[in-house]
Amino acid sequence: MIAYLDTNFLLAPHKDKIQVFEELEELLMLKPVLKTTMPVVRELELISQSKGQAGSAAKVAIRLLEKHGVEVVESEETADDSILTNALKDNAIVCTNDRLLMKKAGARKLGIVMVSGKSKLILL
Numbered sequence: 001m002i003a004y005l006d007t008n009f010l011l012a013p014h015k016d017k018i019q020v021f022e023e024l025e026e027l028l029m030l031k032p033v034l035k036t037t038m039p040v041v042r043e044l045e046l047i048s049q050s051k052g053q054a055g056s057a058a059k060v061a062i063r064l065l066e067k068h069g070v071e072v073v074e075s076e077e078t079a080d081d082s083i084l085t086n087a088l089k090d091n092a093i094v095c096t097n098d099r100l101l102m103k104k105a106g107a108r109k110l111g112i113v114m115v116s117g118k119s120k121l122i123l124l
Helices: 007-015 020-028 038-048 054-068 079-090 098-108
Strands: 002-005 033-037 070-074 093-096 112-116 120-123
Touching: 002 079, 007 020, 007 038, 007 054, 007 112, 020 093, 020 112, 020 120, 033 038, 033 079, 038 054, 038 070, 038 079, 079 093, 079 098, 093 098, 098 112
Parallel strands: 002 033, 002 093, 033 070, 093 112
Antiparallel strands: 112 120
16 A cells, blocks of 8 residues: 655644654554655755744654655646645555645545544544
């Protein structure tokens, strides 16, 4: 199983103090192949330049991508569109808290994982 990780999902470990990688594995009852897209990485790099909690969260997210061996897929699309396009191609689940992205993924019959109540992950 492949899981595509969106920007806001990757910010959750710092922001919400949740271990999304471990929780995702527990929720799915297997170790998924973790992927994201270059537009998501670029968003994280941009956010990481800001001061405060958002910048710190993005820096943590970038380190976690490397630590967990997340594959970065090239794309010239926007972050959301690149996640959708690649998730459809790979028949993958989408990990996000972005309501619009969830709606688009759901309309395409893709599985969705989101952070619920800032403490756990749920599969929609």
